[in-house]
Amino acid sequence: MADSRSLAWPPAPIKTARLVLRESEARDRAVVIELDASPEVSTYLGGPRPRAELERTVPEVPGQRPGFFVVELDGAVIGTIQLDPHAPELSGSRRKAGGTELGYLFLPEAWGRGYATEACAAALDWFAGELPGEPVVLYTQTANARSMRLAAKLGFTEVERFQAYGAEQWFGVRSSVTPPA
């Protein structure tokens, strides 16, 4: 899908206390496949995709789009962050929310150390500077406790819960703009 936002892309690598966020390169393909093939990572995302299918379909340079960051710790990629145009397929407040949707995937060995919070906060700061006032939305399963805690730490607040894909989903927004009723 064409990106209608005016993001200056790619930005210079974003450095935090422990991490670097940068645009993806060909050398990141193996980690992108690992994230999608991991049963642990995809527990609340519809389950893992077959590795053979990923090897066939993931582009030579994965994630080549504005808002797709790989996250490095000491030179090794530990996860990805996506800030994609929000494409609501549904009705009501989710459709009206518009904005940009945040997603995050980190390798299980990198969980529990605050890396996702640190990286997402930096990506959101960068985004707020690029498109001031643009709301950022987030979907996650309510059963995904780590993701729910991360969303709260990042300042997302609940707009609604709904059932989809056989589970309760959480839809939140992070902005100074009140979401439409």
Ligand SMILES: CC(C)(COP(=O)(O)OP(=O)(O)OC[C@H]1O[C@@H](n2cnc3c(N)ncnc32)[C@H](O)[C@@H]1OP(=O)(O)O)[C@@H](O)C(=O)NCCC(=O)NCCS
């Ligand atoms: C969702 C996900 C990114 C959360 O990862 P995470 O590592 O739990 O998140 P954080 O970076 O916020 O780390 C928080 C933990 O680090 C701990 N921590 C340790 N050192 C820390 C530090 N220096 N600073 C901050 N927190 C620290 C915190 O206490 C917290 O522990 P707790 O979970 O036991 O409370 C990760 O579970 C994941 O990739 N899941 C699979 C993908 C997914 O489901 N994505 C959601 C759909 S978009």
